[in-house]
Amino acid sequence: MNTPFRYDYVGSFLRPAELKAARSAYEKENITKEELKSVEDECITKLIRNIKASGYHVITDGEFRRAWWHLDFFWGLNGIEKVNTADGLHFHGETTKNHSAVITGKINGKDHPFVEHFKFVKQFEDENTIAKQTIPSPAQLLVQLRLPEFLKENKEIYPNDDELKDDIVEAYHQVIEDLYAAGCRNLQLDDCTWTLYADRSFWPAFGMNEEKLKVIAEEEVELNNRVIAFRKEDMVINTHVCRGNFHSTYANSGPYDPIAPYLFAKEDVDAFYLEYDDARSGGFEPLKHVPLGKKVVLGLITTKKPQLEDKEDIINKIKDASNYVPLENLYLSTQCGFASTEEGNVLLEIEQWNKLKLIKEIAEEVWGTY
Numbered sequence: 279m280n281t282p283f284r285y286d287y288v289g290s291f292l293r294p295a296e297l298k299a300a301r302s303a304y305e306k307e308n309i310t311k312e313e314l315k316s317v318e319d320e321c322i323t324k325l326i327r328n329i330k331a332s333g334y335h336v337i338t339d340g341e342f343r344r345a346w347w348h349l350d351f352f353w354g355l356n357g358i359e360k361v362n363t364a365d366g367l368h369f370h371g372e373t374t375k376n377h378s379a380v381i382t383g384k385i386n387g388k389d390h391p392f393v394e395h396f397k398f399v400k401q402f403e404d405e406n407t408i409a410k411q412t413i414p415s416p417a418q419l420l421v422q423l424r425l426p427e428f429l430k431e432n433k434e435i436y437p438n439d440d441e442l443k444d445d446i447v448e449a450y451h452q453v454i455e456d457l458y459a460a461g462c463r464n465l466q467l468d469d470c471t472w473t474l475y476a477d478r479s480f481w482p483a484f485g486m487n488e489e490k491l492k493v494i495a496e497e498e499v500e501l502n503n504r505v506i507a508f509r510k511e512d513m514v515i516n517t518h519v520c521r522g523n524f525h526s527t528y529a530n531s532g533p534y535d536p537i538a539p540y541l542f543a544k545e546d547v548d549a550f551y552l553e554y555d556d557a558r559s560g561g562f563e564p565l566k567h568v569p570l571g572k573k574v575v576l577g578l579i580t581t582k583k584p585q586l587e588d589k590e591d592i593i594n595k596i597k598d599a600s601n602y603v604p605l606e607n608l609y610l611s612t613q614c615g616f617a618s619t620e621e622g623n624v625l626l627e628i629e630q631w632n633k634l635k636l637i638k639e640i641a642e643e644v645w646g647t648y
Contacts, residue, residue: 280408280464280514281408281410281466281514281549282516282551283335283336283609284610284642284644284645284647285333285334285610285611285634285637285640285641286334286575286609286637287611287612287637288466288468288518288520288551288581288611289338289340289341289347289410289468290338290347290618291338291341291617291630292617292627292630293321293620294321294324296321297317297318297342298620300318301345318342319398321340322340322398322399325339325340325342326339326399330404332631332634332635332638333638334407334634334638335407335408336407336408336409336410337410338409338410339395339396339398341617345619345620347468347619348422348468348470349422351413352379352414352419352422354390354392355449355453356383356384356387356388356389357381357385357386357445358380358381358382358385359379359382360377360379361378361379361380362376362377362378363377378422378425379428380432381428381432381435381436382435384435384445385442385445385446386449386452387449387452387453387456388452390456393453393456395411396460396461396462397460399411400460400462408463408464409461409462409464410466411464411465411466412466412468413453413468414467414468414469415467415468415469415471416446416447416467417498417501418468419446420442420443420498423442443501447501447505450508454505454508454509454513455508458510463512463513465509465513465515466515467502467505467506467516467517467518467547468518469517469518470519470520470521470522472519472534472541473520473530473532474530475536475537476532476534476535476537477521477531478532488536491536492540496544498540499540502545502546502547503545506546514548516547516548516550516575517545517547517551518551518614519550519551520553520614521558523581523582523613523614523618523623524619524621525619525621526623526625527582533561534564538564538565538566539567542568542569543567543569549575550572550573552574552575552577553614554578554599554613555577555578555579555612556580562595562598562601563602565602565603568602574603574607574608574609575610575611576595576599576608577611577613577614578595578596578610578611579611579612579633579636580612580633581612581614581616581630582613583623583624583625584624584625584626586632586636587636589636589643592610593640593643596610605644610641612637
């Protein structure tokens with residue numbers, strides 16, 4: 279029993295009020311790290327209990343120990359530290375906190391804190407559920423370390439790009455090896471780099487064209503595949519791709535067409551979790567690049583707003599997608615997590631669970647099984 283399941287989700291959940299309060303108190307140095315961990319443990323335990331009660335077969339920690347879906351992982355690597363930027367990331371109508379990552383020494387993955395985080399979730403596995411660990415992709419880290427604001431500092435330690443990529447690969451190898459030793463058999467690489475390139479409206483600003491896209495895309499596929507190649511035979515590695523998910527806003531738009539010949543056709547993952555919750559995602563035709571036998575999880579249910587989707591509309595979209603990927607290789611999920619950052623999307627916890635209930639009902643109607 280491995281991911282994906284017919285009814286599934288991406289990974290993160292809305293942070294409970296008591297968890298947000300505890301994190302705020304910790305940042306103000308009003309409680310200790312141990313006291314914060316105690317609240318995290320309690321909230322994660324309750325979350326997993328609710329996931330199981332909802333009939334789902336995969337459990338995560340909801341990313342409750344993180345502020346960001348990606349930066350916390352980067353900060354957990356040796357040789358990378360948290361740093362403030364002049365400005366946050368710009369989403370449509372919103373700006374994030376001004377946090378980033380800077381290289382302070384040679385990068386390695388020894389003793390990454392996410393391994394202990396996974397061990398806590400692992401203990402709750404049973405005959406009906408498996409634990410999944412989500413981490414940002416190696417390509418996402420490479421892009422992060424190439425951002426202009428700290429590129430000079432990063433180049434001082436890694437003047438050679440090949441050496442940087444080699445150390446990223448080895449760091450991920452170490453983390454994956456440690457996760458595997460801890461019992462992890464389901465890993466998800468979250469990757470938002472691809473949809474930036476898919477958004478042609480960004481191309482003029484970055485001097486992007488088809489030739490440059492080919493160079494960048496092939497570099498990122500190669501980097502991700504070097505890490506994926508390290509997995510043991512009984513480990514599943516999937517990837518999730520979306521167009522940004524912060525406080526119910528988004529970062530970019532555009533169909534998968536420009537990136538499909540690289541990402542879908544060449545990345546060696548077992549399944550693609552893909553954002554397909556509104557018109558910004560385009561149509562299903564790019565799925566024709568997915569190799570026969572690979573799985574596609576259709577993110578047709580949005581986490582950005584509380585309104586429930588129409589069942590028949592979603593079923594019809596699944597049928598449309600089956601023109602490009604066989605129905606037996608299709609699955610259903612949310613388009614992204616409910617809280618890619620600790621702020622969370624603009625909906626209530628009960629509305630979050632209603633979304634998952636709807637996914638399960640539709641999947642059982644379409645496939646009749648998990």
